[in-house]
Amino acid sequence: MDGTLVDTEPYWMAEETALVEAAGGTWTREDAVQLVGNDLMVSARVILETTPVTGTPEQVVDALVAGVAARMRSALPWRPGAAELLADLRRHDIPCALVTMSWSALADVLLEHLPGGTFAAVVTGDQVERGKPHPDPYLEAAHRLSVPPHACVAVEDSPTGAASATAAGVPTLVVPHIVDVPQMPGAVRLGSLVDVSARDLLPLVSVGP
Incomplete structure (x- = not known):
């Protein structure tokens, strides 16, 4: 879905950045690219291990999913073709x-x-x-x-x-x-x-x- 049917990867990157920065950390595009295509629980564990974000992997995933879902409902950017x-x-x-x-x-x-x-x-x-x-x-x-x-x-x-x-x-x-x-x-x-x-x-x- 993400990146193949709809161009939602920028949404994921934006939500990751907002989550990390709210915890006082930094999140670069290079950081975000490393997570592309991952199982979300794997990505959540990476964020918890490498940034000041706290909580459980499930809580990180829930926060990211909620943000991306809101962006998708606002604008669904189809990939060409x-x-x-x-x-x-x-x-x-x-x-x-x-x-x-x-x-x-x-x-x-x-x-x-x-x-x-x-x-x-x-x-x-x-x-x-x-x-x-x-x-x-x-x-x-x-x-x-x-x-x-x-x-x-x-x-x-x-x-x-x-x-x-x-x-x-x-x-x-x-x-x-x-x-x-x-x-x-x-x-x-x-x-x-x-x-x-x-x-x-x-x-x-x-x-x-």
Whole structure:
């Protein structure tokens, strides 16, 4: 979701910065970039270990999620081509799963902006024991879709997300955004989702862009 479908990474960075600065610390863009794509509990522990922020990891996540959700409801910034690709997949009755390390409260905000049935399954960070880069989220999504992982296509923007999808055996299309994604077996890269249609996805991951 974040960075692939909607450009919410700046929202996360702004909320992280506000949280840390309110506790008397500093938070740089370099600090924020290190958290892109992480399981939120992992990110919360990093913040607690490296800044003056106090509390539990759950409290840190709750604060960040509340802030990002408010920003998303105010303005939902779609990544180029993402909404159009989702609409094309829906027109062709291709079942889709949303696999995000954001928690359900944030996924729900995105779903509010989409026609019912856009996603046949939604797997969020608070629903899996091990988040990205572990394969668990994508394995769970394939299970909920009743499709073997190798028959799916993942679209990811971060190293942790791409690592999760490929570890699950899902052919992966990487569209880097905030951070670079290294080459990895099972993944191909594309600069943008603009003009990418449902019929383009399988050839892209089969032969590369």
